[in-house]
Amino acid sequence: MKTRIKELRFKENLTQVELAEKVGVRRETIVFLEKGKYNPSLKLAYDISKVFHLKIEEVFILD
Incomplete structure (x- = not known):
């Protein structure tokens, strides 16, 4: 699965840390x-x- 997360984050x-905190997961x-x-x-x-x-x-693209 492809994502636009990096592009959207920028x-x-x-x-990555800020996004992780917003959604309740680890940065990894x-x-x-x-x-x-x-x-x-x-x-x-x-x-x-x-x-x-x-x-x-719009964020996650099935390939």
Whole structure:
């Protein structure tokens, strides 16, 4: 699964730590998500998309 998390983080001027704190996960989880090495739970995907004010499918792209 591809994500736009890194791109969106830069647009919002958020660090990995700040995003992790906002959604209640560790920074490493954000790292793995950005690298496409971790598929988030539906709740985590929803929480991340909410931070960026986007729909889940606008943040996470199935390949």
